[in-house]
Amino acid sequence: MDQQARRGQFISLEGIDGAGKSSHLDAIERLFAAAGREVVRTREPGGTPLAESLRALLLNEAMDPLTESLLVFAARRDHVVQVIQPALARGAVVLCDRFTDATFAYQGAGRGFDLAVLQTLERWVQQQEAGAALLQPELTLWFDLAPEVAAERLAGARMPDRFEAQPAEFFRRVREGYARRAAEEPGRFARIDADTRREAVWAQVEAALQERGWLK
Numbered sequence: 001m002d003q004q005a006r007r008g009q010f011i012s013l014e015g016i017d018g019a020g021k022s023s024h025l026d027a028i029e030r031l032f033a034a035a036g037r038e039v040v041r042t043r044e045p046g047g048t049p050l051a052e053s054l055r056a057l058l059l060n061e062a063m064d065p066l067t068e069s070l071l072v073f074a075a076r077r078d079h080v081v082q083v084i085q086p087a088l089a090r091g092a093v094v095l096c097d098r099f100t101d102a103t104f105a106y107q108g109a110g111r112g113f114d115l116a117v118l119q120t121l122e123r124w125v126q127q128q129e130a131g132a133a134l135l136q137p138e139l140t141l142w143f144d145l146a147p148e149v150a151a152e153r154l155a156g157a158r159m160p161d162r163f164e165a166q167p168a169e170f171f172r173r174v175r176e177g178y179a180r181r182a183a184e185e186p187g188r189f190a191r192i193d194a195d196t197r198r199e200a201v202w203a204q205v206e207a208a209l210q211e212r213g214w215l216k
């Protein structure tokens with residue numbers, strides 16, 4: 001098997017809270033499993049015991065935007081080193097519920113935190129060796145939905161955490177943050193129109209995966 005065929009695939013799912021991304025993780029995992037692939041399903045913040053501890057703090061404790069950004073990237077560093085890089089090296093599919101685009105969308109666009117600082121942290125955390133490209137997902141499925149619709153879907157569905165309790169205006173900025181990241185890297189992002197019934201959302205997700213030729 002050549003190097004190219006041995007390399008794993010790194011796929012992230014993104015979108016504002018309530019956009020519907022988690023609803024499709026099982027089906028994506030099944031598709032790859034049916035194609036004979038090892039799937040490592042994980043999430044951010046989280047994915048390791050250390051990062052899951054940081055997640056609990058991030059979702060529940062008040063803190064300033066720099067602290068929030070540092071904790072998000074500290075969790076990410078542990079996750080990258082302990083889980084993501086080893087899985088990709090052995091050829092697995094890494095299916096990650098959120099990655100760094102969420103930081104640019106939530107801490108950057110949502111909180112208004114300095115994007116240059118986030119870019120520096122991104123480089124520290126995701127650069128595998130000097131001069132090498134940053135570790136990024138090969139495909140980011142961006143579930144795009146208006147904040148009002150997402151809020152309606154979440155109402156009554158679960159107890160809001162510190163992010164989900166934010167007003168619609170916050171999520172409008174987060175959505176714009178995702179749109180900017182997608183415009184910067186159109187080849188990496190697949191925009192999924194999430195404002196439709198589940199089956200139609202799934203059809204778009206499946207098409208984005210088929211297009212990459214990973215399910216043969």
Ligand SMILES: Nc1ncnc2c1ncn2[C@@H]1O[C@H](COP(=O)(O)OP(=O)(O)O)[C@@H](O)[C@H]1O
Nearest residue numbers: 017018019020021022023153154157196197198
């Ligand atoms: N296409 C859809 N139409 C209507 N409701 C949906 C759809 N997809 C998901 N939901 C519901 O919306 C809520 C949020 O979905 P979820 O997948 O948890 O979102 P996310 O992981 O993006 O926060 C859940 O109650 C889910 O059952």
Ligand SMILES: Cc1cn([C@H]2C[C@H](O)[C@@H](COP(=O)(O)OP(=O)(O)O)O2)c(=O)[nH]c1=O
Nearest residue numbers: 017044045072098099102103106107163164
């Ligand atoms: C990865 C990441 C998540 N978040 C936020 C977005 C979400 O509101 C929250 C947790 O994400 P998520 O796992 O989607 O929440 P849930 O399990 O409730 O659907 O963390 C950031 O603010 N910055 C980040 O870098």
